[in-house]
Amino acid sequence: xxxxxxxxxxxxxxxxxxxxxxxxxxxxxxxxxxxxxxxxxxxxxxxxxxxxxxxxxxxxxxxxxxxxxxxxxxxxxxxxxxxxxxxxxxxxxxxxxxxxxxxxxxxxxxxxxxxxxxxxxxxxxxxxxxxxxxxxxxxxxxxxxxxxxxxxxxxxxxxxxxxxxxxxxxxxxxxxxxxxxxxxxxxxxxxxxxxxxxxxxxxxxxxxxxxxxxxxxxxxxxxxxxxxxxxxxxxxxxxxxxxxxxxxxxxxxxxxxxxxxxxxxxxxxxxxxxxxxxxxxxxxxxxxxxxxxxxxxxxxxxxxxxxxxxxxxxxxxxxxxxxxxxxxxxxxxxxxxxxxxxxxxxxxxxxxxxxxxxxxxxxxxxxxxxxxxxxxxxxxxxxxxxxxxxxxxxxxxxxxxxxxxxxxxxxxxxxxxxxxxxxxxxxxxxxxxxxxxxxxxxxxxxxxxxxxxxxxxxxxxxxxxxxxxxxxxxxxxxxxxxxxxxxxxxx
Amino acid sequence: xxxxxxxxxxxxxxxxxxxxxxxxxxxxxxxxxxxxxxxxxxxxxxxxxxxxxxxxxxxxxxxxxxxxxxxxxxxxxxxxxxxxxxxxxxxxxxxxxxxxxxxxxxxxxxxxxxxxxxxxxxxxxxxxxxxxxxxxxxxxxxxxxxxxxxxxxxxxxxxxxxxxxxxxxxxxxxxxxxxxxxxxxxxxxxxxxxxxxxxxxxxxxxxxxxxxxxxxxxxxxxxxxxxxxxxxxxxxxxxxxxxxxxxxxxxxxxxxxxxxxxxxxxxxxxxxxxxxxxxxxxxxxxxxxxxxxxxxxxxxxxxxxxxxxxxxxxxxxxxxxxxxxxxxxxxxxxxxxxxxxxxxxxxxxxxxxxxxxxxxxxxxxxxxxxxxxxxxxxxxxxxxxxxxxxxxxxxxxxxxxxxxxxxxxxxxxxxxxxxxxxxxxxxxxxxxxxxxxxxxxxxxxxxxxxxxxxxxxxxxxxxxxxxxxxxxxxxxxxxxxxxxxxxxxxx
Numbered sequence: 001x002x003x004x005x006x007x008x009x010x011x012x013x014x015x016x017x018x019x020x021x022x023x024x025x026x027x028x029x030x031x032x033x034x035x036x037x038x039x040x041x042x043x044x045x046x047x048x049x050x051x052x053x054x055x056x057x058x059x060x061x062x063x064x065x066x067x068x069x070x071x072x073x074x075x076x077x078x079x080x081x082x083x084x085x086x087x088x089x090x091x092x093x094x095x096x097x098x099x100x101x102x103x104x105x106x107x108x109x110x111x112x113x114x115x116x117x118x119x120x121x122x123x124x125x126x127x128x129x130x131x132x133x134x135x136x137x138x139x140x141x142x143x144x145x146x147x148x149x150x151x152x153x154x155x156x157x158x159x160x161x162x163x164x165x166x167x168x169x170x171x172x173x174x175x176x177x178x179x180x181x182x183x184x185x186x187x188x189x190x191x192x193x194x195x196x197x198x199x200x201x202x203x204x205x206x207x208x209x210x211x212x213x214x215x216x217x218x219x220x221x222x223x224x225x226x227x228x229x230x231x232x233x234x235x236x237x238x239x240x241x242x243x244x245x246x247x248x249x250x251x252x253x254x255x256x257x258x259x260x261x262x263x264x265x266x267x268x269x270x271x272x273x274x275x276x277x278x279x280x281x282x283x284x285x286x287x288x289x290x291x292x293x294x295x296x297x298x299x300x301x302x303x304x305x306x307x308x309x310x311x312x313x314x315x316x317x318x319x320x321x322x323x324x325x326x327x328x329x330x331x332x333x334x335x336x337x338x339x340x341x342x343x344x345x346x347x348x349x350x351x352x353x354x355x356x357x358x359x360x361x362x363x364x365x366x367x368x369x370x371x372x373x374x375x376x377x378x379x380x381x382x383x384x385x386x387x388x389x390x391x392x393x394x395x396x397x398x399x400x401x402x403x404x405x406x407x408x409x410x411x412x413x414x415x416x417x418x419x420x421x422x423x424x425x426x427x428x429x430x431x432x433x434x435x436x437x438x439x440x441x442x443x444x445x446x447x448x449x450x451x452x453x454x455x456x457x458x459x460x461x462x463x464x465x466x467x468x469x470x471x472x473x474x475x476x477x478x479x480x481x482x483x484x485x486x487x488x489x490x491x
Numbered sequence: 492x493x494x495x496x497x498x499x500x501x502x503x504x505x506x507x508x509x510x511x512x513x514x515x516x517x518x519x520x521x522x523x524x525x526x527x528x529x530x531x532x533x534x535x536x537x538x539x540x541x542x543x544x545x546x547x548x549x550x551x552x553x554x555x556x557x558x559x560x561x562x563x564x565x566x567x568x569x570x571x572x573x574x575x576x577x578x579x580x581x582x583x584x585x586x587x588x589x590x591x592x593x594x595x596x597x598x599x600x601x602x603x604x605x606x607x608x609x610x611x612x613x614x615x616x617x618x619x620x621x622x623x624x625x626x627x628x629x630x631x632x633x634x635x636x637x638x639x640x641x642x643x644x645x646x647x648x649x650x651x652x653x654x655x656x657x658x659x660x661x662x663x664x665x666x667x668x669x670x671x672x673x674x675x676x677x678x679x680x681x682x683x684x685x686x687x688x689x690x691x692x693x694x695x696x697x698x699x700x701x702x703x704x705x706x707x708x709x710x711x712x713x714x715x716x717x718x719x720x721x722x723x724x725x726x727x728x729x730x731x732x733x734x735x736x737x738x739x740x741x742x743x744x745x746x747x748x749x750x751x752x753x754x755x756x757x758x759x760x761x762x763x764x765x766x767x768x769x770x771x772x773x774x775x776x777x778x779x780x781x782x783x784x785x786x787x788x789x790x791x792x793x794x795x796x797x798x799x800x801x802x803x804x805x806x807x808x809x810x811x812x813x814x815x816x817x818x819x820x821x822x823x824x825x826x827x828x829x830x831x832x833x834x835x836x837x838x839x840x841x842x843x844x845x846x847x848x849x850x851x852x853x854x855x856x857x858x859x860x861x862x863x864x865x866x867x868x869x870x871x872x873x874x875x876x877x878x879x880x881x882x883x884x885x886x887x888x889x890x891x892x893x894x895x896x897x898x899x900x901x902x903x904x905x906x907x908x909x910x911x912x913x914x915x916x917x918x919x920x921x922x923x924x925x926x927x928x929x930x931x932x933x934x935x936x937x938x939x940x941x942x943x944x945x946x947x948x949x950x951x952x953x954x955x956x957x958x959x960x961x962x963x964x965x966x967x968x969x970x971x972x973x974x975x976x977x978x979x980x981x982x
Contacts, residue, residue, distance in 0.1 A: 317808050342929040342970050346912060351972040354927030421837060436845030438833040479833050481842040 021100045026111040026124065028253045029074045029100055031086065035093045037068040042242070043193050047072060047088040053080050053102075058287060062086075062093075063249040066197035073253040075288060076102035077111070077124070108214055112255040113291060115309050119331050119366055120408030121291075124255075128406045131333055132398045133161035133218065133370035137263070138169035139383030140206040141176050150383030151209050157386065158395035161216040163260065163295075163335060163370065165223055166203065166247065167232045169381070178202065180232065188231045192239035195246055204251055211256040218258045218335075220295070221247065221278075224267035233268060241281060248286045257290050260312060260335075264297035272301075279307040295335050303328040318358045319435070321365030322411040322420050332367040334358070340388040341374030348374035352389035353458060357482060359390075359397055360433040360457050364423045366411045396460040400486070405429050424487075432485040433457070440479030447471040449491035455484035462486075512591045517602040517615065519744045520565045520591055522577065526584045528559040533733070534684050538563060538579040544571050544593075549778060553577075553584075554740040557688035564744040566779060567593035568602070568615070599705055603746040604782060606800050610822050610857055611899030612782075615746075619897045622824055623889045624652035624709065624861035628754070629660035630874030631697040632667050641874030642700050648877065649886035652707035654751065654786075654826060654861065656714055657694065657738065658723045660872070669693065671723065679722045683730035686737055695742055702747040709749045709826075711786070712738065712769075715758035724759060732772060739777045748781050751803060751826075755788035763792075770798040786826050794819045809849045810926070812856030813902040813911050823858040825849070831879040832865030839865035843880035844949060848973060850881075850888055851924040851948050855914045857902045887951040891977070896920050915978075923976040924948070931970030938962040940982035946975035953977075 023029045031049055035041070047062035049072040062072035070093055076082055079102045086096040105111060111124025121129040134157070139150045154162065168176050180199045183190030207217045221244070226233045235243060251257055259282055262268060265275060275294065282292055293312035294301045303311035304327070311328045314336035324332045337358045338350040355371065362369035371394055372380040375387040401409075409423035409431055421437075424430035427445060444450050448471045453464040456478075468490060469475060477483060514520045522540055526532070538553035540563040553563035561584055567573055570593045577587040596602065602615025612620040625648070630641045645653065659667050671690045674681030698708045712735070717724045726734060742748050750773055753759060756766060766785065773783055784803035785792045794802035795818065802819045805827035815823045828849045829841035846862065853860035862885055863871040866878040892900075900914035900922055912928075915921035918936060935941050939962045944955040947969075959981060960966060968974060 317811060320808060338928070342931045344930070344932040344934070344965070346925070346928060346930065349925075349929045349931065349970075351927050351929050354972065357927075434837070434840075436842050436848075437829070437837060438840045438842050439835070439837065440833045440840065441835040443835070474835070481845065 022103050023076060023100055024109055025079050025102050025105045026075055026077065026109055026255045027105075029076060029082075029102075031062075031072040031074075031084070031096070031098070033062070033070040033072070033086070033093050033096060034068055035064075035070045035088075035090050040193060041068075041070075042195060042246070045070070045088065045090050045093070047086060047090070047093040049074065049084045049086045049096075051076070051082050051084045053078055053082045060253075061245065061249040061285070062088075063246055064195075064197070065201070071250075073249065075112075075253040075255060076100075077288075078102065079104055109255075112288060113216065113258070114289070115291065115331055117407050118329065119325055119410060121310075121331060128408065129160070130398070130401050130408070131161045131216070131368040131370070132158055132394060132401070133163060133216075133333070133335065133368070134159040135163045135336070135339075135370060135372035135380040136383045137163065137165045137220070137223075138174075138381050139379075140164055140203055141168050141170075141178075142382050146382065146384060147206065149385060150379075151213070153379075153383070153385050154210070154215060155213050157391060158398040159371065160214055161218050161258075161370070162210065163218045163220060163263070164206075165220045165263070167221075167223065167226065168230060169223060169225060170229060173229075179230070185230065190231065192235050193242060195243075200246075200250055204254070207251060207254050207257060211254060216256050216258055217254070218260050219247075219251065220260045220263045222262040222265070222268060224262070224264055224297075237274070237277075240278060244278065244281055245285060248282065252286050252288055252290065255288075259286070259290055259292045261292070261294040263295045264314065265294050265301060266299040267297040275301065276305065276307075279305070283307045293333075303330060316358070318361035318367070318369070319365060319420075321362050321367035325366055325411070333370060334362050334367060335370045336372065337362075337369060339372040339374035339378075339380050340390050341378075343374050345374075348378075352393075353482075355388070355390035356393040356397075356457055357435065359394055360484060361435060363397065363401070363409065364411070364421055364431060364433045366409055366423045393457060393460060397457065400431070400455070400462075404431065428489050430485075430487040432487070434477075434481070434483055434485075436481045438479050438481060439477050439483065441474050441476055442485060443474045444469055444471050444487060445489075448489045451488045451490050453486040453488075454478065455486060456482075457484055458482060513594050514567060514591055515600055516570050516593050516596045517566060517568065517600055517746045518596075520567060520573075520593075522553075522563040522565075522575070522587065522589070524553075524561045524563070524577070524584050524587060525559050526555075526561045526579075526581050531684060532559075532561075533686060533737070536561070536579065536581050536584070538577060538581070538584040540565065540575045540577045540587075542567070542573050542575045544569055544573045551744075552736065552740040552776070553579075554737055555686075555688070556692070562741075564740065566603075566744040566746060567591075568779075569593065570595055600746075603779060604707065604749070605780070606782065606822055608898050609820065610816055610901060612801075612822060619899070620651070621889075621892050621899070622652045622707070622859040622861070623649055623885060623892070624654060624707075624824070624826065624859070625650040626654045626827070626830075626861060626863035626871040627874045628654065628656045628711070628714075629665075629872050631655055631694055632659050632661075632669075633873050637873065637875060638697065640876060641870075642704070644870075644874070644876050645701070645706060646704050648882060649889040650862065651705055652709050652749075652861070653701065654709045654711060654754075655697075656711045656754070658712075658714065658717065659721060660714060660716060661720060664720075670721070676721070681722065683726050684733060691737075691741055695745070698742060698745050698748060702745060707747050707749055708745070709751050710738075710742065711751045711754045713753040713756070713759060715753070715755055715788075728765070728768075731769060735769065735772055736776060739773065743777050743779055743781060746779075750777070750781055750783045752783070752785040754786045755805065756785050756792060757790040758788040766792065767796065767798075770796070774798045784824075784826075794821060807849070809852035809858070809860070810856060810911075812853050812858035816857055816902070824861060825853050825858060826861045827863065828853075828860060830863040830865035830869075830871050831881050832869075834865050836865075839869075843884075844973075846879070846881035847884040847888075847948055848926065850885055851975060852926060854888065854892070854900065855902070855912055855922060855924045857900055857914045884948060884951060888948065891922070891946070891953075895922065919980050921976075921978040923978070925968075925972070925974055925976075927972045929970050929972060930968050930974065932965050933968055933976060934965045935960055935962050935978060936980075939980045942979045942981050944977040944979075945969065946977060947973075948975055949973060 041064040116122040182194040310331040607613040673685035801822040
């Protein structure tokens with residue numbers, strides 16, 4: 001190693017190649033280089049590294065991290081020895097070489113999440129990933145103490161995904177001390193070609209904290225709530241590209257990152273084609289292929305477009321989930337279904353019961369659902385602690401999901417019914433939720449022997465008789481609304 | 492009057508021109524003629540009457556009613572003296588002349604119902620008609636005693652519309668004693684060119700009974716539940732036309748008749764074009780322009796087609812109502828939203844609470860909703876009595892509707908909200924239903940003075956403080972789910 005090639009231990013899981021030349025599969029390998037500080041290092045300088053292992057080659061873009069430090073990050077997806085060489089328009093950053101060994105993943109490292117079986121997700125190692133998300137848009141820009149509280153809350157929660165903004169979010173006029181771009185906060189004038197490394201160092205620390213807890217950071221890249229606040233929504237097309245390149249180089253190496261192009265994208269009033277372009281830009285530059293979607297206000301984006309990996313919906317018609325799956329042929333996540341609370345705003349006062357029922361409706365429609373809470377300090381905005389009554393019931397549902405078939409729950413209309421209250425795997429497993437129906441009896445599918453469990457999603461009880469039942473048997477149910485049923489064929 | 496021109500008093504409101512030459516506007520005037528009984532009078536003979544009053548002329552088709560009796564019926568829509576002359580291919584029925592006086596309507600006679608204000612209905616005299624329907628598909632083919640019980644039940648109910656089949660309906664294998672066509676019930680062979688007058692005489696008596704009670708007969712002309720029962724669904728195109736002509740001539744004079752082309756039309760698997768054709772046939776032949784629609788199973792008919800007067804939906808997404816109105820630009824009636832009950836079939840075990848909540852959801856989306864009950868003998872199939880818990884709550888809602896603005900409730904998003912829980916007339920009246928939301932406060936629209944009532948749709952209470960509130964005031968609500976609010980500007 002040459003002396004201007006500095007290697008530093010940053011924070012988990014970024015691995016310094018100097019300290020250790022072994023990197024776990026899907027962890028982050030980083031090259032740190034010292035280069036020019038003059039001019040505009042964000043635009044004047046480019047650096048990338050070509051990583052190769054046998055026939056496989058990947059060109060990872062680097063980024064400037066302030067104080068003359070340039071970094072190139074890489075998430076190896078194949079075990080074995082990787083070699084690299086850097087390329088740059090600056091001699092000091094050019095033609096730097098090295099190697100490291102990618103060793104198998106251990107522990108909870110299952111790799112990044114991919115779409116699988118058309119409507120579902122798995123980790124790269126094949127472990128099922130069943131999104132059970134929550135929302136904390138501005139949690140990472142809150143005071144440090146509050147952020148730590150949020151992390152503690154998430155550790156003990158059922159949630160394995162959180163929707164969060166990359167850019168600041170302060171709908172209630174909060175001030176923040178650190179901005180993503182260099183500029184004048186008073187005058188709301190920003191230089192979108194100069195990032196503030198401190199802001200993004202902090203953000204990636206939080207992404208890493210989430211990774212430690214097995215939680216996906218569903219990163220919202222743009223949002224419409226900045227009008228007349230700071231004006232970060234006023235980037236030109238070139239500035240957006242620069243911003244996306246920076247995020248991809250810097251954050252795209254974290255295996256728990258998803259790209260959500262926007263929250264309520266339509267409220268930004270950008271042309272549809274601009275969103276198409278941004279999607280394609282990310283698809284082109286993010287060779288890790290992190291899941292990509294976009295969240296709507298009143299007008300839905302067309303999620304059938306090839307660059308969208310899954311539908312991310314704000315919608316309250318959870319029973320329509322099966323139809324939305326069919327429309328898009330992709331996984332459907334109801335990423336906003338109102339927030340539990342009693343605020344005056346209609347979106348912010350959903351009853352806890354309805355939050356729980358919507359989770360069940362979405363589930364038996366073969367979809368995924370995202371929680372949000374608007375009580376007291378409003379976790380969905382600021383993080384903190386949960387006060388609501390739905391979280392523990394969502395945890396109860398998640399335990400049931402973890403114990404369901406690995407290939408996911410698909411809407412299944414066994415031949416004795418014509419409309420959808422059931423999801424499962426044909427002839428083997430069904431989870432049914434009857435919603436507002438007084439279902440008092442249910443006929444098991446024909447054939448085999450079945451284990452039957454009556455589930456009360458609100459009371460969190462699972463009543464499972466010792467007896468098993470022959471296929472075709474009519475079993476009795478409580479005959480009251482909001483009950484669920486699990487049928488598992490055991491023979 | 493010639494001696495072969497017999498005039499008989501049939502039953503209310505068919506008025507015999509012999510007994511009385513005065514007919515109330517929108518009542519039925521009938522000419523009875525004696526003609527041939529040989530051959531096939533249904534197809535060999537045609538008779539019509541040209542009614543004229545000043546410039547206005549109407550050609551009313553007659554029909555054969557058995558035993559050599561031919562009738563031509565007419566519903567006068569303009570007061571004054573009408574003259575008529577008959578035309579026929581049979582001399583005995585041809586060139587018969589007469590006149591009668593159409594006098595103003597009295598009492599509860601408001602005329603037929605028409606679409607008005609794009610999304611609503613009014614009677615011909617301008618009185619608002621707000622459909623609050625129920626379902627009794629086969630009630631008119633039940634034993635006489637049961638039919639009388641049904642009429643008694645309806646008299647004391649909130650319902651002003653009932654969906655009912657023209658053709659027999661016996662999903663549970665009931666037998667009937669009287670068939671609509673001549674033929675062999677054992678062999679299931681029918682002559683679709685020969686109607687059974689007795690069957691239709693009975694049916695029209697029931698329609699008249701409903702008229703006496705102010706109830707619309709939403710006549711379902713075809714249905715898919717006859718497969719392997721009698722085979723009345725096997726008419727050819729020509730036979731369907733003959734059937735429709737017969738119904739229009741015979742029943743189309745009743746001002747409380749609506750045409751519903753089918754129940755779950757898609758389950759008949761006729762080509763879409765055939766339905767288009769039938770719609771156009773009715774539009775062409777029914778010059779009274781009774782409301783026309785069609786009810787779906789899984790696949791919706793395109794209600795935006797010009798011959799459809801209103802959308803008749805089987806759908807359970809009542810909160811989607813506003814969107815359906817916008818899609819079609821017509822009134823939307825949720826004509827099947829599941830049935831209250833606890834039957835094993837999922838459509839037949841809706842909880843009473845949900846039935847009531849769906850009525851409210853539909854209402855605040857500017858739509859109309861139809862009830863159905865599947866308890867015990869299953870009113871929705873056989874009529875009888877109501878056992879459910881929803882009917883009295885629907886009556887409560889109807890009283891609120893009758894006290895609402897005459898031009899109907901349209902979804903209104905006052906500027907303090909962006910999604911629809913409110914319907915009314917801008918700046919004057921709002922009815923809000925918060926569904927599963929814990930709404931604890933609500934801000935009144937700006938300006939004026941408002942009367943505020945908190946409504947509990949299940950407990951059937953209206954809490955209306957003596958105090959009035961200035962526009963813009965924030966009023967307190969119970970903060971629990973399933974509450975409603977009425978705002979009426981009084982100054």
